[in-house]
Amino acid sequence: MRDDATGRPAGYHKDHHLSDPPWLYPDLRATRLRAPSRPLVSLTHTLSEVTGPVFSHNTVRGHESDLTAQHDGPPIGQRIILSGRVRDGDGKPLPNALLEIWQANSAGRYTHKWDTYEAPVDPNFSGVGRCLTDSEGRYEFVTIKPGPYPFGNHFNAWRPAHIHFSLFGRAFVTRLVTQMYFPGDPLLDHDPVFNSIPDPKARRRLVCDFDLDATVADWANAYRFDIVLRGREATPMED
Amino acid sequence: MSERQPPTPSQTTGPYFGIALTPDGANELVARGTPGSLLVWGTLRDSAGDPVREGMLEIWQADREGRYPESDSGFTGFGRCHADDDGRFEFRTVKPGGVPGPDGTMQAPHLNVAVYGAGLLKPVRTRVYFSDEEDANAADPVLSGVDQTRRRLLIAGVEGDQVRFDIKLQGDDETPFFDV
Numbered sequence: 001m002r003d004d005a006t007g008r009p010a011g012y013h014k015d016h017h018l019s020d021p022p023w024l025y026p027d028l029r030a031t032r033l034r035a036p037s038r039p040l041v042s043l044t045h046t047l048s049e050v051t052g053p054v055f056s057h058n059t060v061r062g063h064e065s066d067l068t069a070q071h072d073g074p075p076i077g078q079r080i081i082l083s084g085r086v087r088d089g090d091g092k093p094l095p096n097a098l099l100e101i102w103q104a105n106s107a108g109r110y111t112h113k114w115d116t117y118e119a120p121v122d123p124n125f126s127g128v129g130r131c132l133t134d135s136e137g138r139y140e141f142v143t144i145k146p147g148p149y150p151f152g153n154h155f156n157a158w159r160p161a162h163i164h165f166s167l168f169g170r171a172f173v174t175r176l177v178t179q180m181y182f183p184g185d186p187l188l189d190h191d192p193v194f195n196s197i198p199d200p201k202a203r204r205r206l207v208c209d210f211d212l213d214a215t216v217a218d219w220a221n222a223y224r225f226d227i228v229l230r231g232r233e234a235t236p237m238e239d
Numbered sequence: 240m241s242e243r244q245p246p247t248p249s250q251t252t253g254p255y256f257g258i259a260l261t262p263d264g265a266n267e268l269v270a271r272g273t274p275g276s277l278l279v280w281g282t283l284r285d286s287a288g289d290p291v292r293e294g295m296l297e298i299w300q301a302d303r304e305g306r307y308p309e310s311d312s313g314f315t316g317f318g319r320c321h322a323d324d325d326g327r328f329e330f331r332t333v334k335p336g337g338v339p340g341p342d343g344t345m346q347a348p349h350l351n352v353a354v355y356g357a358g359l360l361k362p363v364r365t366r367v368y369f370s371d372e373e374d375a376n377a378a379d380p381v382l383s384g385v386d387q388t389r390r391r392l393l394i395a396g397v398e399g400d401q402v403r404f405d406i407k408l409q410g411d412d413e414t415p416f417f418d419v
Contacts, residue, residue, distance in 0.1 A: 008341040014418070019248040021360040028251075030358030033285040034408045040418035041385050047338050048351050048366075049419050051307040053299060053317035089243050102259035112255040128259045164253065166260060172299040172351055173419045177362070179250040193250060196360050202248045228244045 077106025089231025093137025290326025305336025
């Protein structure tokens with residue numbers, strides 16, 4: 001995309017401010033001492049903001065998208081196909097976008113040494129996957145549905161079942177780290193992480209949809225989760 | 240043109256991102272022993288001054304000539320580091336060259352930083368400048384936009400091949416964070 005005559009690259013929309021949670025959300029205890037308290041410094045996007053790391057099949061291998069095939073046997077849990085499209089705010093698909101996911105196993109336990117929840121570790125499940133979107137911005141993972149788990153935020157606090165997503169678009173400022181939830185989960189109403197997002201419509205965009213068309217008979221259920229990264233402002237000059 | 244779509248909202252990484260995002264070596268942009276390489280290090284702390292061990296830094300930077308890499312072979316310009324139990328992070332890298340700024344200006348050499356972690360519902364964004372680039376720092380258009388009394392908090396102390404940059408998320412000496 002072309003810069004204008006002043007050498008100022010077209011910046012990215014700052015409409016993420018309308019969707020994102022605040023830094024300080026007192027119901028989520030860990031934000032209280034970590035949320036910045038000073039006003040942000042405004043910054044007009046420069047090359048440093050509108051460029052970003054590039055990924056290819058040099059670093060991401062095809063088999064990394066199947067979380068059920070990383071060990072000797074299949075993991076325990078409900079096998080699911082999780083797919084969707086990554087687009088920018090103008091609806092343009094983003095090819096070669098890196099997605100990284102991590103999640104608990106079907107019992108709600110992570111393979112992390114800090115996780116002390118008394119639920120079984122599954123030796124056949126690491127809970128980590130990566131893939132690149134194809135030329136039309138599509139991605140697909142095969143995994144198992146994670147379980148909910150307790151966390152120390154308040155008495156009897158439980159995280160709803162979720163999968164962590166990390167995405168790279170074309171620029172360092174379009175980086176997105178988020179969590180995807182499952183439809184109909186009764187824990188969503190009680191979760192301070194999910195409810196930190198002020199706009200209920202924005203919250204709803206983190207809940208995937210059951211995707212009957214993508215299910216595979218006698219093998220797997222399917223869910224669809226589409227993702228939108230920030231779009232670029234119009235460029236002043238384009239041939 | 241189709242109607243603009245609002246972006247997907249951010250959520251915290253939580254504490255367990257290390258299983259996916261920070262394999263060994265993710266913080267080494269160049270190999271140990273690379274001539275001219277630097278160790279950029281510091282600590283990540285909360286408002287009480289306690290280390291944030293459930294935190295992660297990402298850096299994005301230009302190469303020595305001031306060009307942002309456009310491929311994932313060779314120098315990628317990108318690194319990640321999981322803070323340790325003392326909140327310490329470190330990156331082995333090279334100092335970037337200056338990169339073009341708006342209106343024909345040059346930006347001083349800098350690293351672009353995003354900080355994620357448990358308790359951060361969305362990342363905070365800052366920049367690391369270098370104390371041995373006084374003239375370039377004085378002319379930098381982004382640094383000039385930071386309140387003069389807080390600019391020092393963005394300038395890492397360079398001593399030989401060690402570059403020290405501490406990050407305070409909140410409170411006294413809170414690191415200036417940018418609205419990007």
